[in-house]
Amino acid sequence: MLNNEMMKHLNLKNPIIQAPMAGGITTSNLVAEVSNAGGLGMIGAGYQTPIQTREQIREIKQLTSNPFGINLFVPNEFNVTPEAVQSANELLHPIRKQLNIDQTDSFDIPEYKKIQESFIEQVKVVIEENVSICSFTFGIPPNEVIDELKQHNITLIGTATTVREAIENEKAGMDMVVMQGSEAGGHRGNFIDGHQESLVGLMSLIPQAVDNVSIPVIAAGGIMDGRGLMASICLGAQGVQMGTAFLTCIESGAHQVHKDAILNAAEDQTTFTRAFSGKWARGIKNKFIVDMLEHELTVPEFPVQNLLTQVIRKTGSGQNNQEFMSLWSGQSPRLAKSETVGILIKNIMAEAKNINLDR
Template identity: 65%
Template sequence: MLHNVTDLLKVKYPIIQAPMAGGVTTTRLVTEVSNAGGVGMIGAGYMSADQLRKQIGEVQQLTQHAFGVNLFVPNEFHVTEEEIVSANEELNQFRRTLQLPEKKTIDKPNFNDLYNTFLEQIDVVIKEKVPICSFTFGIPTTEVIDHLKQHDILLMGTATTVKEAIAIEKAGIDIIVVQGSEAGGHRGNFLQSNDESMVGLMSLIPQVVDNVGIPVIAAGGIMEGRGLMASLSLGAQGVQMGTAFLTCLESGANELHKDAILNAEEDQTVITRSFSGKWARGIQNEFISSMRANEHQLPAFPVQNSLTKDVRKASANQGKTDFMSLWAGQNATMAKRQTVRMLMESIIMEAKKLGFST
């Protein structure tokens, strides 16, 4: 039997705020979404266990409603010294522009360290009794899944293809978030290549729904009530929205990032791996254009992400969007500067006009 997703999530509305890592999902953003009847999500991909524990505590003080934590599933990565040196030399041109010191040595991320941090994050989720845990970039081990389920934590996985969705269901995860090619930020593909994972959301929803027996949540380019209703009509049971929440007043996104989205034009978002080594959708800028010719040779995530960190940070600090990762979905032009409550109310009001009922 296919369970109703609002019952599973214990929420009023089938709206999940996408877990945007890197400081966007402030305690205020998460709790405002949950208090407005949706699911607020902490994007914990880059957090230490202590940072995560602290934010969970803050969230629990400000909402009695359901919220969740999203974690990146660490993947083995293989990079050569040559790739790192080459990418670093290329980045030195941007460091000179930003008057940063050129980097000579690189602290390369270590898979074992990343995996140990992931396991520590899992322990925090369990100990702090977080009701919902979602995963991006893959499926955790059977041991991790079983451990979380023993503590009655609802699990969500991210899929970009039917094959990935089937694998998530087989692993025993409760809900699948299907990410269409329109989505902003990093692609969640893990079984198939980026090219194979670029299925548009309106094609992906029915394909996945017809092949799995667990609830499907739609993600990618959804900004308001029409997107919610379109997703529901194709068989999804809810939506996950990122860019719409990113420009909200409570979001921790840099104001330059918010302004770039609010002033974006329809054709400005592109897919790039130049910032992190993993394909992601963001607003075209000088950095993406300059790196385009060599982006296939760049080191894999998370190495390239570490290499570009100083450039991205300095660009933001200096008020220059030229070298920032301005993640945004394809419907960025529909974003508004508003409160979470205003956004939630407008989504529901519009959806009700189109026949939505709770």
């Protein structure tokens, strides 16, 4: 059961992929330790410049000789007016005041064309640095990008939240697809279906996806241990992608306040919000989310809102104030532990093998 097409293709000892969490969580040490332990470490390069991406790839190569991958955000067109930015700034002004942030409300709306150019540059870096695995979130990249990566024998992994999105990933040429259940922490990967329509629980999602695509399915959302791994395998997945479980590991670059918030949270304390970034994401409820609740549908789209709240999140982190940080977490925080990557993976595999033997 624990030796399949996905593992052979990715050259893995264990069917565990570390979720590519952008924003500094996937340190070079975290990525390398996952790969060294027989899983697949993944760089979350969504917010990186091409130069930062290249530097981290080279750093990880010094730390592991095993395969590792990288995740890129597929740029989405957005339509944000100066009036919308001004309105959002007015909403955020009282929160900035609470945090003693002295900042003018002047703001340049990012250009979609420049974001697109940066994405293409990152793709070039992936090719030039010979990274063998590349995954995508927030959609499917253009055909020419897929073709170019495939010409360099790079394994492509898509992200989907519904069967329809999984089918589109396969049609586009993805070699595998991560099925993101509604339990997953962080940003939602939906790109065809709306937010509500994409909230399918993982136990429902896996078997339906497996029955409708021929590429390997990777399960993601609330998986923290050997039980979650084996449940996913029994439902037809060939591996799991885990985020929150790795976020609280010693090697993770997450802020200690973020780690502690997860380690002390219960399953009913996470919620969805688009107030932080303009894109729906699951995290632990705090004052910022509650204060912005009635306005979250009107804030600018990603990445504009993400840039507008950046100073609030940064200041909250600097002040060790979890009420103003984006505390992304899946729905299984009670299962989170503070331990090394090596111990986490060893325990997951030991538990999975015991369950397999019992069967």
